[in-house]
Amino acid sequence: MRLRLLLLALGAFAMGTDTMVMAGILGRISGDLGVSVPAAGQLVTVFALSYALLAPVLAAVTARWPRRRLLLVALTVFTVANALSALAPDYPTLLATRVLAAAGAALYTPGASAAATALAPPERRGRAIATVLGGMTVATALGVPLGTYVGRADWRLTMWLVTVLGAVALLGLAAFLRELPAPAPSVGLRERMAPLRDRRVLGAVATTFTFFVAFQSVYIYLGTAVRPATGGDADRLSAVLLATGVASVAGSWLGGRAVDRWGVRKVLLVGSTIAIACFAALPWLGRTMPGTFGYALLVPLAGWSISVAQPHRLASLNPGNAPLLLSLNSSALYLGMAAGGTVGSLAIALLGERWFPLAASALGVAALVLAAGTTRPAAATGKARTGTPAPDPVKSAAG
Template sequence: MRLRLLLLALGTFAVGTDTMVMAGILGRIAGDLGVSVPAAGQLVTVFALSYALLAPLLAAATARWPRRRLLLAALAVFTAANALSALAPDYPTLLATRVLAAAGAALYTPNASAAATALVPPERRGRALATVLGGMTAATALGVPLGTYVGRADWRATMWLVTALGAVALLGLAAFLRELPASAQAAGLRERLAPLRDKRVLAAAATTFAFFLSFQSVYIYLGTAVHPATGGDADKLSTILLVTGVASVAGSWLGGHVVDRWGVRKVLLVGSVISVVFFAALPWLGLTMPGALVYALAVPLAGWSISVAQPHRLASLRPADAPLLLSLNSSALYLGTAAGGGAGSLAIALLGERWFPLGASALAVVALWLAAATTRPAAKAPAAAGTARMRTEAVPAAESRSRQESSPSGV
């Protein structure tokens, strides 16, 4: 049982590494393929946008497939796509392989979570999910700096690393994972999008999009932002990314605790204020290694706390629809990542390589405003309205707090 969960987690580790490692090798890709760094950054945009758009479509199309067959097919597509990325002779071909890799990733990650819950009794499902989704967190802490280090001389070596990780997970699951039938109540595309009719859900998804738009517009080009500190040294950049990864894991853990203690609204506001300040300070912090490391510690702590608070917020809105709402949150996250690649590229073109994080600071202000406006506590009813009316308004608020305390918190 434990081995199968670890193999599922290895698959999410490979997906997470593939999603985020481009930030450490953009310069190598740009130099090898003869494109600019902002153009290379669009590889992240294409991957994230493809993931966001394909996830609900593929989920609906394969809803009744046996889970084992679907997991193996998804990993096969993902692994083959990364091998093709490693072999890509030019930029257009590499772009096409990133779309294919995103399709495999979009199929694998949610179904790996579903498989984890089917492998264990109900009382152990939380721990099983934590194990599998922990692969994504571990990718931030270990996969990205490792991939950057491996690709310090040739970015293709990083793609081969991701290919190897996917292949080991594929072979392991093929050997040890038993058949897992499809859900009898699989939701179609219309059902998956139905919660967007709820204005609260739409506002929460928009907030996720805005936060990740600002965060990723810097993270994707972090190597450029801290170039004065690293001098182009891949080992120094790997160190910064390692600190970023460790801080991300700490931020995820911290987010789960402070949401329970402070509530979603305060976590969103505090986290976004920290982000605004440090994005604005990065043009100066990025001049030295100590300053870059301070940034690498502070922003992931804030960002990953927010990434826990947002799904917590969505799941508490309509607990019965929590799986669908969390799927929508993931799509909003990847759409924000995709748009962040374009926003960062535009900011570099307009503001230059040193000052482009100021654009992220402005975007974070928008995210802060959106979070404040859409999580504002409901106004208390006037006393003249009567006790019955006050009681009617108080009950949903109490239920909301109860749902927030009992709903899952994670990404």
């Protein structure tokens, strides 16, 4: 099981690198293809929006597919798309290949999380999901710096690096991943979309979206928030971002264990509370390097713990429709990432460069309220009346 989870994580690592490394090579792309840096930046936006829109659609269309085939097809599409990106002769072609790569990622990431839950026993599913999602967090700490370094002379080399990573994951899963338990019996599209009428599902998706808008609205402009501490020095900021990446890996790892031990509800409430406090304190923390590093360590720990808890929560609500539900969570996450930049810039315009993280704190409170209201244990009343533990078949959804 461990090898298969690591191969699933390798695929997630490739996709995490592909998602985030563009920011490090936009200048090279701009110069090579003769477009402005803002235009090159639209490659990131197009990828995120394509992923968000395609994930639930592809999950519904492929609901009848065996999970092994789904993962292999997704990795094939992703790998071919990145090879085409590396060969793209002009900007429009590169833009089209980013949409194709997003389609592969949108199909793979929810499928890999669902596969992790199928491979692991119930008491270890949090850790299994954390292993797969750990590929995304390791991409933040390792893949992005590596991809940026490789592409310092030619951005196409970065695309070839991602292509190789995707190909290795594809070959490994083709060789070692046996067929997984079949998804839910084939039904019509209307029946497949029925889980979307579940208040718990909508609450979970809304929580993911709101929290990641808050998180990204600060992360994208972190250099601005901590400029009093770094003095605008690139090396100091790089050290802060490295600390953020390492803490993201730790948050994913610890989050899986926390979910298995204490349940989703507690992880969501505690993680959100820590993040809210850090957002609110950043106007003061960002004035010194020790305070800045404290923020850079605590917020990713909390944020990636929440990132592990949310897919576990959704998969537990309706295991038969896990790929669809996880695709919705992924869509909400990527939409949050896309919206975070706009919200952050508006917050800076309204509140100023020092105080704009307070807007993220307010959004964090909204996410906390959503999480608290939609994960309330249904059996709590019965437990209080009888004085005996009530059964909790969906511990991860109810906490």
